[in-house]
């Protein structure tokens with residue numbers, strides 16, 4: 001295969017996938033352990049309202065309104081959680097459906113933007129422009145470095161906020177920073193995977209890694225590898241068989257998950273049980 | 278170390294209504310009181326986990342808790358751990374030893390040795406590679422005690438640390454505390470419902486029930502009158518023939 005034969009949009013999609021895949025997977029280790037999968041889903045759906053608003057305000061490229069609105073939704077979740085007696089999933093379900101309804105209404109009113117709904121819900125690699133690649137690489141590089149520096153405090157925070165506080169972690173600040181990073185990464189991955197599927201990239205690689213790992217370090221490393229593989233193999237498969245890219249990435253990850261489940265049940269857990277017996 | 282006129286309201290209820298404590302270096306202070314009397318709330322306020330309405334906490338003469346915290350070890354009463362989080366005991370303890378450095382990339386031999394030695398002291402080496410979320414209640418409690426002791430704190434706040442720990446474990450625990458105490462003159466605040474343990478080990482006792490009802494040496498506090506005042510029920514001091522001189526509680 002000659003690289004120059006491959007359409008540039010395909011290369012761009014590939015580049016974004018191999019950057020976003022591992023990053024989402026790394027974040028996902030903490031997202032899943034902290035039970036924030038639904039949170040991530042909510043901010044992804046919140047992006048739809050941001051996209052619609054962006055078009056309404058005349059933006060050609062609604063990336064910034066999308067990120068900003070997702071952040072607004074995240075802030076709203078945190079605020080409502082602290083200042084009302086409502087349960088967290090109630091708050092999130094409320095905001096999720098609210099932003100989707102708002103987004104759909106606005107997009108349907110903008111006559112020339114009706115096609116965008118499908119595009120953002122399911123992802124469209126054709127819409128990944130050269131600027132998006134740079135944005136993804138720079139931002140994700142920075143976030144990746146930050147995450148690595150903060151792995152220890154984050155792990156402690158995940159185990160117990162109280163202990164983390166006593167050990168000198170600024171828990172409040174770290175919680176907000178984590179939400180900020182998650183929101184930015186999730187909303188930037190929407191181009192590739194679509195609003196509906198984006199959470200899978202955060203959830204499936206860590207879940208698959210969890211099946212095989214015996215400690216956190218192993219889970220993080222495996223999750224990174226699976227995220228990278230899922231992103232790369234998914235884009236290649238999508239090119240080869242001419243299928244949509246986001247779903248292809250998700251199916252690769254699901255495949256890895258199933259294998260990890262079987263391998264984990266057969267091999268990894270076996271010796272531990274025998275030892276215990 | 279001191280707590281001055283501390284007041285805490287939770288859910289519209291005044292839980293601590295002006296608590297005063299004075300701790301001297303090297304003391305083992307016991308905090309007793311009935312369920313819901315605010316012992317946990319008091320310890321949480323002392324490490325800044327609970328914002329007081331008024332009053333002041335000074336640790337090592339420092340009212341900025343952030344600065345004092347590195348010298349404090351804390352064992353919470355209950356630690357809710359999520360089973361899905363796979364952090365191993367080794368990793369958990371390493372987080373305490375080198376929280377700013379990267380436990381993640383290199384496994385230092387000296388860290389490993391230190392962890393193993395600490396675990397051995399409480400008879401828990403075999404737990405090193407188990408996920409913390411998969412430990413039994415008593416095993417977790419042992420690990421938390423080790424976690425609190427790892428950095429050789431000057432002040433140790435223990436909220437029913439041996440709840441759920443078996444008798445040999447409890448003995449190991451008190452021996453470890455005594456040993457650490459010998460090596461390193463630390464101050465211990467211990468919440469316990471085990472009055473005979475308190476009687477045997479504490480050098481000073483505070484009986485708490487929203488306020489400090491009485492304080493003094495174990496002999497002074499552990500008589501029927503002051504316990505009745507604290508617990509509001511009939512508590513009779515009993516005297517065993519042999520080793521133990523603790524009071525018992527009769528309902």
Ligand SMILES: Nc1ncnc2c1ncn2[C@@H]1O[C@H](COP(=O)(O)OP(=O)(O)OP(=O)(O)O)[C@@H](O)[C@H]1O
Nearest residue numbers: 287288292310311312313314315316317318319354
């Ligand atoms: N987050 C909270 N919101 C409202 N009330 C609370 C909260 N936490 C504790 N309380 C109340 O504060 C009171 C004191 O609780 P605390 O946990 O300090 O008691 P305790 O002395 O440690 O009891 P125990 O011996 O059972 O551990 C209880 O009546 C409890 O109901």
Ligand SMILES: [Mg+2]
Nearest residue numbers: 316317354436
């Ligand atoms: Mg308590």
